[in-house]
Amino acid sequence: MARAARPGWRFIRGERPSIGEPPRTNVEITVLDLCAEADEDEMAALLADAVSQRKTTPKRLLAELSGRPRQRNRGVLRDVLGDVSRGAHSALERRYLVQVERAHHLPTAVRQQQALRSYRSDCWYDEYRLLVELDSKLHHSGGAAFRDMNRDNEHALLGLTTLRFGWRDVTGVGACHTARIVAQFLMTNGWEGPLQPCPHCRLVPDSEARQIGHR
Incomplete structure (x- = not known):
């Protein structure tokens, strides 16, 4: 069933491992899902916010990315993440x-x-x-x-x-x-x-x- 768009919400169809109750995806999965629909500046903002606010680390994001061979813009995402890890926050x-x-x-x-x-x-x-x-x-x-x-x-x-x-x-x-x-x-x-x-x-x-x- 399709979900209507809501301000401040983005619905992504897929199967993901979840945590907690109600079920929700972890930070790494959520960030990479959002990056799949983002341009380069939006990717940088998403990754930089998550890392600079210490919600995750470049190492954990790379580990999640390594299990996603079909991630959209995978190469660009890896480059952006490298720059974020070097301090571009x-x-x-x-x-x-x-x-x-x-x-x-x-x-x-x-x-x-x-x-x-x-x-x-x-x-x-x-x-x-x-x-x-x-x-x-x-x-x-x-x-x-x-x-x-x-x-x-x-x-x-x-x-x-x-x-x-x-x-x-x-x-x-x-x-x-x-x-x-x-x-x-x-x-x-x-x-x-x-x-x-x-x-x-x-x-x-x-x-x-x-x-x-x-x-």
Whole structure:
């Protein structure tokens, strides 16, 4: 019997092992079922939420995935899970990792580590005294914005610079602009480079590309 759609609910037909009463699937099964119907950003959000909230682990999710040879988008799911296990704890953070850092051959930041005991940073380029924070509009408003400001100020007292980016800065040509900003700071602090162009970089003005390349 078909079930009518309800806001906040998703019905998936299938046979799954269950736990508890009423019967329900465990976290790993539920997350992978939802990922089967998700795009890449939605996968990253689902996996990152489950792992960062300590509801499961990448190891347990991989174990469940290994028993699903017909899982939709299995290869992409494995790649996304690998990035989540490396510390990309949101879809936005993964976009930065893939489209800014990795696509342009920037140094690999340490993720989810503390430059100050009270604060955990999204990306920390320790050798170059740089922190990168990835903020959605919802997160970076109200009281959160003041907490971020205080954190940035305290990091500045330690000689650490914080750069903040949002969604527009990590997608398409925006990712290329962001890569150039990060590369320029890293080069100022000793990184030898070079910044590698990605397919979108041809859309960035030549003057901007030359500015980075001549540092």
